[in-house]
């Protein structure tokens with residue numbers, strides 16, 4: 001069935017959406033990337049171009065492959081271009097009202113058989129599915145940042161998903177070279193339920209003045225072999241995104257590991273969102289995290 005799929009849509013071209021466009025196009029699909037206006041579309045395209053240039057510089061892609069990947073992507077501000085999409089992934093902001101507007105619209109535009117997936121990391125897939133007239137065909141397809149590099153994809157079925165829809169999402173993830181794990185729709189799925197409490201704990205350690213940001217990051221990298229420390233990783237993920245995840249973990253489980261570190265919320269309120277805003281735990285206009293972390 002997936003072999004017959006050619007056209008994939010991605011709605012929302014922020015950090016995750018632009019990365020997902022790259023993944024699908026590199027996997028051979030014709031991809032339509034949709035944004036709300038020309039400025040956001042331009043940022044999404046620039047994100048994709050920068051990531052492809054980095055992949056070329058790292059020897060992961062040839063220049064011919066880079067051109068072919070770009071050539072398979074159509075950028076548009078009109079969701080009507082998704083009227084013949086075989087599969088659509090939503091990657092707009094983690095705001096339930098924004099998701100509702102997008103899913104209601106996609107439900108009208110896309111053929112009734114099209115599976116609609118959400119890249120949400122903090123909202124309920126079941127609640128999103130219930131916004132549509134095709135709740136059995138809505139699943140979670142959760143990528144990790146940076147999407148072109150991280151291998152895992154969580155495929156989240158709900159209590160009403162058709163098995164077929166989960167299988168389609170799983171097959172698509174495999175076709176683009178990812179390792180899918182099928183999870184159920186619960187707060188944080190599996191990866192974030194484990195990862196985000198650890199990141200939140202690192203913020204507490206920093207907030208209590210136990211060590212500097214560099215020492216905390218370096219301690220983890222050098223002891224546990226992780227590619228980056230927790231504070232640098234929070235800056236990569238986005239302080240707002242991490243906060244949204246820890247908040248839903250608290251709402252659903254209320255364990256001591258899920259109580260948000262106050263500094264995390266203060267930073268989100270102050271707009272210190274990490275790399276995407278230029279400043280988080282580190283200041284990206286001045287001091288990149290040290291190379292040797």
Ligand code: 3HC
Nearest residue numbers: 051054055058060121143144145146148149227228237241
């Ligand atoms: N395209 C293709 N490959 C790339 C690439 C790109 N744009 N950028 C980097 N790579 C490859 C490199 O070639 C290298 O591959 P290799 O190991 O085969 O040689 C590998 O990625 C690592 O690259 P580098 O060591 O040169 O370091 P970078 O600074 O370029 O990589 C990083 C940065 C990939 C972000 C790395 O630090 C990392 O893996 N960090 C951890 C990221 C992580 O944990 N993400 C999950 C966050 S949780 C999440 O997203 C869930 C959400 O819901 C909250």
